[in-house]
Structures are given as C-alpha cells and as structure tokens.
Amino acid sequence: MILLDTNVLIYGFDPRAPLHPWAAGIIRSAILGEGAAINPVILAEYLVGEQTPETAIARFDALGFSILDLPAAASLRCAHAYAAYLENRRQQSAATNLKLPLPDFFIGAHASILNLSLATADVSRYQRYFPEVRLLTPHND
Numbered sequence: 001m002i003l004l005d006t007n008v009l010i011y012g013f014d015p016r017a018p019l020h021p022w023a024a025g026i027i028r029s030a031i032l033g034e035g036a037a038i039n040p041v042i043l044a045e046y047l048v049g050e051q052t053p054e055t056a057i058a059r060f061d062a063l064g065f066s067i068l069d070l071p072a073a074a075s076l077r078c079a080h081a082y083a084a085y086l087e088n089r090r091q092q093s094a095a096t097n098l099k100l101p102l103p104d105f106f107i108g109a110h111a112s113i114l115n116l117s118l119a120t121a122d123v124s125r126y127q128r129y130f131p132e133v134r135l136l137t138p139h140n141d
Contacts, residue, residue: 002030005120006045037066077109081129
C-alpha cells in the first residue's frame with residue numbers, strides 16, 4: 001500500500017500542474033499495484049481546495065483508494081518528529097512563529113508506524129524527520 005501525500009493528489013488531478021505526469025503516474029501505479037491509500041488528514045487537506053468535496057470523495061471511491069484510519073499510535077511518533085522540528089527551528093531563527101502545521105507530521109508518522117511507502121513532492125521534511133519511511137518522489141521514480 002502506498003500512502004499518497006496531499007500534493008500528489010493535487011498534482012495528479014490537475015493536468016496543468018508541473019508535476020502532473022509524475023503524480024498521475026504514481027497514482028496509477030499505486031492503484032494497479034500495491035494499492036493507493038490516504039488518511040483523514042490527507043483527505044481533509046485535499047477537500048479544503050475542492051469546490052465540490054463530495055465529488056472528490058466519490059472519485060477516490062471510484063478509483064479504489066483506501067481511506068485508512070489514523071491510529072492513535074501515530075500521535076507519539078508525530079510528537080517526537082514535531083518536537084525535533086521545533087527545536088531545529090529555534091536553533092535556526094529567533095522567530096518562534098515559523099511553524100509548519102501538524103498535518104505533514106501526522107502523515108509521516110502514519111507512514112512510519114504502518115511501514116507504508118509515502119509518495120510526496122515534499123522530500124526534505126520527510127527525509128529529515130521520518131528517515132525510516134520509503135519515499136517515492138519526483139526525483140527517485
């Protein structure tokens with residue numbers, strides 16, 4: 001099963017996106033191979049940009065996506081990675097408001113604890129805070 005990050009969905013379903021060929025290929029490959037999965041965090045992030053959220057959910061169902069529950073165990077892994085991120089930010093800058101929201105860390109933690117591959121265009125953050133996760137990126141596929 002391949003967990004598809006929100007950016008993969010955005011690029012994959014937008015033929016004008018610069019990474020569309022890569023993302024569409026990853027989605028197709030996941031559907032035909034190991035299986036395509038998203039979680040509630042990814043779904044919510046994606047639906048924020050959709051004018052018709054119900055249509056998007058129907059598209060995911062029609063394509064055979066699995067919507068995996070986010071286990072509570074992901075919270076601990078997420079907290080450790082996010083704390084490391086905040087510490088790195090404190091060391092790099094005096095500004096304390098330079099925070100990323102938690103969704104990316106929950107996505108990485110989910111892939112980590114379930115040992116899922118993660119397809120994403122956000123390489124550096126996942127490599128740094130979730131080095132155990134196998135990444136499928138525009139640069140290694």
